[in-house]
Amino acid sequence: MEFFIQILIAAVVMGTPLLFATLGGVISERAGVINLGMEGLMLVGALVAFVVMLNTENYFYAVAAAALASGLVSIIHGVVCLMLRASQIASGLALTFFGTGLSGLFGDKLTGETVEPLSRIPIPGLHAIPVLGPVLFNHDVLVYFSYICVGLSWWLLYKTRLGLNIRSMGEAPEVCDSLGISVMGYRFFALIVGGMLVGIGGAYFPLALTPFWVDGITGGRGWIAVALVIFAFWDPVKALGGAYLFGLALALELRLQVLGIEMSPYFLKMLPFVLTILVLTLVTIRNNRRGIQVMPAALGKVFFRGEKH
Amino acid sequence: MQIFLEKRVNTSSSGRALVLSAALLLVLLISWFFFLAVGIEPFAAYKIIGEEIFLTKYGWQDLLVKMTPLMFTGLAVALAAQMRQWNIGAEGQFHMGTFAMTWVALNFDGQLPGGMLIVLMFIMAMIGGGLWGSVPGYLKARFGVNEIITSLLLNYVAAAWIDHLLFGPWRDPVSNNFPITREFSPAAQLPNFGNTSIHAGLIIAFIFVAIIAWVLWKTQLGFKIRLTGDNPDAARYAGVNIRILTILVFAASGAIAGLAGFSEVAGIHYRLQQDISIGYGYTGIIVAWLARNHPLGVIFSAFFMSIIFVSAEVLQIEYGLPISMVYLYQGIILFTALGTDIFTEYRLRIKRFWPKAGDN
Numbered sequence: 001m002e003f004f005i006q007i008l009i010a011a012v013v014m015g016t017p018l019l020f021a022t023l024g025g026v027i028s029e030r031a032g033v034i035n036l037g038m039e040g041l042m043l044v045g046a047l048v049a050f051v052v053m054l055n056t057e058n059y060f061y062a063v064a065a066a067a068l069a070s071g072l073v074s075i076i077h078g079v080v081c082l083m084l085r086a087s088q089i090a091s092g093l094a095l096t097f098f099g100t101g102l103s104g105l106f107g108d109k110l111t112g113e114t115v116e117p118l119s120r121i122p123i124p125g126l127h128a129i130p131v132l133g134p135v136l137f138n139h140d141v142l143v144y145f146s147y148i149c150v151g152l153s154w155w156l157l158y159k160t161r162l163g164l165n166i167r168s169m170g171e172a173p174e175v176c177d178s179l180g181i182s183v184m185g186y187r188f189f190a191l192i193v194g195g196m197l198v199g200i201g202g203a204y205f206p207l208a209l210t211p212f213w214v215d216g217i218t219g220g221r222g223w224i225a226v227a228l229v230i231f232a233f234w235d236p237v238k239a240l241g242g243a244y245l246f247g248l249a250l251a252l253e254l255r256l257q258v259l260g261i262e263m264s265p266y267f268l269k270m271l272p273f274v275l276t277i278l279v280l281t282l283v284t285i286r287n288n289r290r291g292i293q294v295m296p297a298a299l300g301k302v303f304f305r306g307e308k309h
Numbered sequence: 310m311q312i313f314l315e316k317r318v319n320t321s322s323s324g325r326a327l328v329l330s331a332a333l334l335l336v337l338l339i340s341w342f343f344f345l346a347v348g349i350e351p352f353a354a355y356k357i358i359g360e361e362i363f364l365t366k367y368g369w370q371d372l373l374v375k376m377t378p379l380m381f382t383g384l385a386v387a388l389a390a391q392m393r394q395w396n397i398g399a400e401g402q403f404h405m406g407t408f409a410m411t412w413v414a415l416n417f418d419g420q421l422p423g424g425m426l427i428v429l430m431f432i433m434a435m436i437g438g439g440l441w442g443s444v445p446g447y448l449k450a451r452f453g454v455n456e457i458i459t460s461l462l463l464n465y466v467a468a469a470w471i472d473h474l475l476f477g478p479w480r481d482p483v484s485n486n487f488p489i490t491r492e493f494s495p496a497a498q499l500p501n502f503g504n505t506s507i508h509a510g511l512i513i514a515f516i517f518v519a520i521i522a523w524v525l526w527k528t529q530l531g532f533k534i535r536l537t538g539d540n541p542d543a544a545r546y547a548g549v550n551i552r553i554l555t556i557l558v559f560a561a562s563g564a565i566a567g568l569a570g571f572s573e574v575a576g577i578h579y580r581l582q583q584d585i586s587i588g589y590g591y592t593g594i595i596v597a598w599l600a601r602n603h604p605l606g607v608i609f610s611a612f613f614m615s616i617i618f619v620s621a622e623v624l625q626i627e628y629g630l631p632i633s634m635v636y637l638y639q640g641i642i643l644f645t646a647l648g649t650d651i652f653t654e655y656r657l658r659i660k661r662f663w664p665k666a667g668d669n
Contacts, residue, residue: 101637
């Protein structure tokens with residue numbers, strides 16, 4: 001039982017960066033902008049958070065700077081694929097290259113430096129609940145912030161006019177345009193806000209998971225998040241479940257050996273990626289069978305006033 | 310004042326060349342800032358890069374050596390892209406190619422007559438990469454699973470598999486615990502050109518460019534591939550079996566990417582080790598994009614991207630910059646190329662307030 005709880009705690013911790021990134025992806029894809037640059041954005045967020053943390057030793061500054069930097073880098077993606085109408089897929093890949101290179105270049109001299117990881121703050125009262133308490137309410141502040149972000153994203157997307165407009169951009173941009181709602185404006189907004197969340201997800205790596213710098217610190221999690229957006233049916237609340245499910249796979253990767261299961265560590269490394277492919281396939285089959293079309297209809301489509309596509 | 314894009318009436322090739330040169334200039338300008346950011350005098354850096362690459366014999370050799378895998382991976386991505394499929398798993402297919410051929414080299418050494426060993430390695434590299442590539446192809450064709458994500462995720466699986474072999478069963482016992490296999494026998498090595506480091510892989514790459522160009526434009530299969538890319542509905546109506554074709558194209562694409570692995574291992578390293586691919590598979594995406602997915606264009610864009618790789622190597626030696634600098638460059642180049650592409654078809658117009666009568 002104790003071991004079981006430990007695994008669940010680790011699942012929440014490992015799932016947190018995925019949750020931030022998936023939420024970011026959900027918001028920008030709901031507005032019709034695919035962001036395949038999430039791995040790159042996470043790396044930018046991780047690098048900036050680590051550098052700011054080293055210099056200021058202030059967690060708030062580190063997270064804020066990571067969000068800001070990733071938001072800024074997302075603007076490049078927006079300029080290229082929204083204003084200059086390039087392929088969103090190609091531009092997203094460029095973003096991944098860019099972020100990987102940026103973190104590699106400026107992180108090179110930081111290898112081996114360490115920061116103090118975020119400490120756990122149990123929430124008074126709630127953390128004493130059996131099982132649920134330690135699993136959900138005895139974490140660092142960023143985990144709590146991720147809970148808030150899930151609620152905020154849901155509220156933003158479904159309960160505000162802003163969210164309605166964002167969702168409309170992903171379904172029928174030409175209708176929005178005819179109603180005088182700025183497609184460019186809302187898409188940029190969603191892309192930047194989404195990018196900031198992805199960056200915070202990246203920041204979680206050096207601030208909590210691995211409090212030292214290694215090249216490629218995110219290890220492909222940004223790509224898992226890209227798949228999680230689909231798995232979560234573009235819904236912030238479902239993103240929570242998806243992120244923790246994969247957090248569980250990542251937690252098992254670290255703890256299976258404790259259970260006495262002999263397995264090459266490299267096979268365990270494959271596990272989350274193989275699982276992602278399997279789940280993505282199952283979700284696709286399920287949607288095909290039920291004829292559900294959950295994907296935003298205008299996702300990835302170039303919009304330009306007065307031109308037919 | 311209003312700035313807007315206006316569609317050009319006719320697009321000229323000189324216009325394209327102009328846009329391309331402007332893009333190149335922009336890349337140099339952006340990298341200027343990055344040089345300054347890491348404390349390097351940009352002019353001096355460009356000068357050293359230019360001299361090391363173009364004015365030395367080693368520089369030219371290295372360009373052709375690095376160009377070889379990039380031609381294969383670029384061709385692999387371009388072939389799938391002709392059918393509007395994104396194969397961004399060339400990196401993993403590269404690795405599975407090296408896995409399959411190394412298995413042959415380690416197990417059949419000395420048991421096959423004459424040049425059969427290297428031929429078998431060549432075939433196995435294609436099978437290894439091809440099978441790995443057909444996984445996203447199958448999932449796409451059968452269930453409609455997004456091939457971008459699956460092909461990319463498989464890269465991580467392949468890399469872990471190679472690590473498993475190198476740190477486990479295939480590690481050379483006399484390597485002082487380095488994660489490398491034993492060196493292949495001369496029968497498993499590709500010949501070099503004279504005293505240079507350029508190897509026969511380059512010739513094979515050119516042959517494959519020719520084969521793919523021929524298939525795409527001179528055969529019915531190629532016509533089907535291009536038709537499906539342009540208009541899947543029309544292709545389906547014309548009786549093309551898109552499912553089979555998708556799997557086939559992904560398998561072929563993976564096989565070509567596997568050959569990149571073959572040529573690197575049999576042509577340069579003569580053993581399996583870590584970091585044989587310094588992102589060649591990923592770079593294939595940019596090579597294909599710059600070539601507009603045309604096999605012959607791949608030759609030029611592979612050469613261009615090879616310059617980037619060798620430049621990064623020079624920067625690594627001269628200034629101690631990490632090799633991951635390559636990715637930064639690639640990001641900048643792809644962003645710039647994507648961003649300027651629109652100006653071949655559109656031009657920027659500035660309108661001052663409201664047009665007067667008689668204005669355009």
